[in-house]
Amino acid sequence: MCLVQARNLIKRYTADGPNAVDDVSFEIYDGEIFSLLGPNGAGKTTIISMLSTLLKPTGGTATVNGHDIRTQAMAVRRSIGVVPQELALYAELSAAENLRFWGEMRGLGGAALGGEIKEKLALMDLTERARDRVETFSGGMKRRLNLAIGLLGNPPLIMLDEPTVAIDPQSRRYILDYVKALNQKGTSILYTTHYMEEAQELSHRIGIIDHGKLITLGTLQELKQLVGEHEMLKLQLYQSEGGQTLTEAVGEIKGLHRASANDGEVTLNVDAAEEALPEVLSKASELGLSIRNIEIREPNLETVFLHLTGRALRD
Ligand SMILES: Nc1ncnc2c1ncn2[C@@H]1O[C@H](COP(=O)(O)OP(=O)(O)O)[C@@H](O)[C@H]1O
Numbered sequence: 001m002c003l004v005q006a007r008n009l010i011k012r013y014t015a016d017g018p019n020a021v022d023d024v025s026f027e028i029y030d031g032e033i034f035s036l037l038g039p040n041g042a043g044k045t046t047i048i049s050m051l052s053t054l055l056k057p058t059g060g061t062a063t064v065n066g067h068d069i070r071t072q073a074m075a076v077r078r079s080i081g082v083v084p085q086e087l088a089l090y091a092e093l094s095a096a097e098n099l100r101f102w103g104e105m106r107g108l109g110g111a112a113l114g115g116e117i118k119e120k121l122a123l124m125d126l127t128e129r130a131r132d133r134v135e136t137f138s139g140g141m142k143r144r145l146n147l148a149i150g151l152l153g154n155p156p157l158i159m160l161d162e163p164t165v166a167i168d169p170q171s172r173r174y175i176l177d178y179v180k181a182l183n184q185k186g187t188s189i190l191y192t193t194h195y196m197e198e199a200q201e202l203s204h205r206i207g208i209i210d211h212g213k214l215i216t217l218g219t220l221q222e223l224k225q226l227v228g229e230h231e232m233l234k235l236q237l238y239q240s241e242g243g244q245t246l247t248e249a250v251g252e253i254k255g256l257h258r259a260s261a262n263d264g265e266v267t268l269n270v271d272a273a274e275e276a277l278p279e280v281l282s283k284a285s286e287l288g289l290s291i292r293n294i295e296i297r298e299p300n301l302e303t304v305f306l307h308l309t310g311r312a313l314r315d
């Protein structure tokens, strides 16, 4: 079953400005953790804001839990939990009071809400601080409380917008593990991040977004295949004219898929860099070439992003 179906979503903040979100389509299926991975300014928050009906799309539309975001905003809102990037907490209220306030805003109440507040506080390891004002909390505790609020009512779909930015490693670990556990119990998740390790660890499928465009989408395995699912061995030679010679000389190496030279820089796509390396080195030495630098790279989302955009994700 399809929980989110985004169709050609476009958002322009100003009439003559650029598209902050530019013709984005994707689906999220029941039971999935779907991540949007992209650098700052890519359009992640704008997409979540449109899907959660806080922002109207300039073009295109989406259904969320079967409801149209343009015409059935209330139904959409009631059917999801949102954990926004900007914390939505009242500093002068306690953790429990914040949960009650937001729970009531979402139409929950009575004893059921009381029970849920206790449960969510425990889940987020905040029980002991339930009565303390939020202004005394660390960044990580605030994040966890924000997450607890998003979980109220146990919606089938949760949207988390960069929930681990600028927090301590323990809270980060807590949140990542919790997201996985929540998903294992059946909650579907839309997760945004600019950390490729998080997308890699969590996601069933990943959409890579850059300058408002969804540039690719697939499982980690599928995305790695875009760069060739091989290891990359990069050698830099002192002799810039030696690259081509070496590339030709290593042609017969076992496990070699592709060899290319850019002046003195040789790039080899191989099954296992460690195994290919001794042979490459001996060829180089036979040819009288000396090596300035050796680099081994396994394919990951960073290399996928680099491959597709020509830029590093960590800029
Ligand atoms: N309220 C706004 N008004 C004008 N431009 C905005 C507004 N919010 C975001 N933008 C622009 O839209 C683009 C996408 O932003 P955003 O969705 O926040 O990206 P991300 O969440 O991936 O960092 C950026 O270029 C950003 O500057």
Ligand SMILES: [Mg+2]
Pocket: 044, 045, 046, 085, 161, 162
């Ligand atoms: Mg954002």
